[in-house]
Amino acid sequence: MSKGEETKRAIVDQALELVSTVGLEKLTIGALANATGMSKSGLFAHFKSKEQLQLQVLEEARQRYIEVVVTPAFNKPRGEARLRALFELTLKDWEESLPGGCIFHAVAAELDDQPGPARDYLVAVLRDQRDMFARSAQMAIDTGEFRKDLDIDQFVFELSSITGAHPHFGRLLGDPNSEKHARKAFEALLERAH
């Protein structure tokens, strides 16, 4: 990486942490100048617009999700072991990897009624995630761990329901049993898939 690229990466990292707590809307060049101690003009040299900055942050989040969740999970054998890893890493490691928790959760409700490139990018990332869960469930059918007539789309809906509910009950409502409930719901889901 060149020095310029390194600086840019460091700025995007700070922007990502900021967005995980305050959302995309508050990610202005001014707020980022405060967080990084850089001048606004210095930041404008790296990011031409707020929109471009938002996209860079979402792209960085996608990279991190691959590092924190996808790569370690894909080191597990295909089938139920990999699905368990995807679930556990998304529930716990990914949620804890940023100060405000899952950034996709943080920006999803913000963007769902806001057409534009940021929404399009987010939807593409989340569809990729859904498809990855679906392929992993298909592999668990192929290994014989899951039953052949499993409704994969239904399985993925329920899996995502559980990981999505944890920030709601844990982070927002402060329920100390949220993680335990999420794991128990996942075990029940696996049981019905056998």
Next chain:
Amino acid sequence: MSKGEETKRAIVDQALELVSTVGLEKLTIGALANATGMSKSGLFAHFKSKEQLQLQVLEEARQRYIEVVVTPAFNKPRGEARLRALFELTLKDWEESLPGGCIFHAVAAELDDQPGPARDYLVAVLRDQRDMFARSAQMAIDTGEFRKDLDIDQFVFELSSITGAHPHFGRLLGDPNSEKHARKAFEALLERAH
């Protein structure tokens, strides 16, 4: 209602619709002036601050949830029939009652890392909702429809997971089967509660 109260109520209604699509952060006196065609100073006469306006909107949302979901559900007999009504009305009628869908969903991710009166109010509303689901599940145990050893907190976690996942899959990802998946997940949850 006096004329002043009527005007205020009409303004809060418009603010609520605005918040359901753009979030609380963008609900400024200026944006509301644009949406209502009223002057900023006229609006300031009704709401002393942005914070007070936010609280009024959340209070109005709570009232509407009672009208759209709680009251019709409580006309059903206690037990499984009432739980079914609570689920269906939350999933469908409530989600469709505002242009941007469930307003609690819209502001939850926005407020979860933002301490203050708006977050406190939202958390109180959502805890009330959770407790209402829990009491309704307890009644279904009392009527003999649900098994006596049902883990009620676990049941409520899973019920809320399902209603929370629908805006994600339906509104954001554009999955036409989202509602069908939500209903199927709910039926499986009820089956395990019997």
